[in-house]
Amino acid sequence: MTVEPRWKHDGVRVIPADGLDPNTAQTPGMNRAAAIDFARAGAQKLWAGTVSIHAGAKTGAHHHGPLESVIYVVRGKARMRWGESLEFTAEAGAGDFIFVPPYVPHQEINASDDETLECVLVRSDGQATAINLDIEPAERPETVKWIDPIHRT
DSSP: OOOOOTTTTTSOOOOOGGGOBOOSOOOTTOEEEEEEOHHHHOOSSOEEEEEEEOTTOBOOOEEOTTOOEEEEEEESEEEEEESTTSOEEEEEETTOEEEEOTTOOEEEEEOOSSSOEEEEEEESSSSOOOEEOOOOOOSSOEEOOOOOSSSOO
């Protein structure tokens, strides 16, 4: 009797780009697709996937409950708005990371009128959580430049 090696089916998993699952929590204005989650890969403590926002489009306001989120901008220019009335804003380009703490109401905006915004998204739980909000946005959000408390310039 041959015994399979322990890690053959319980080890590393490669999810091909054409194998992402669009059947995940969605927010109007964007398309999320899961790559890694509990159901697909057995992930206990994180969710990872992609998000695309069409040129000139913006999402509805939402938050992700108790989860922390990291967004990596692969292509395009992201404009983030956040706050109780989406009164703050900042922009990120290709190669930039965005951190969204738990329960922060936010909105992703594609700042380009002719290029799709493509991002990789990671969250701190194996389940997708998106709570869509009905927020009246501030007319003129305040631009906020993040200052790294360790590497102040």
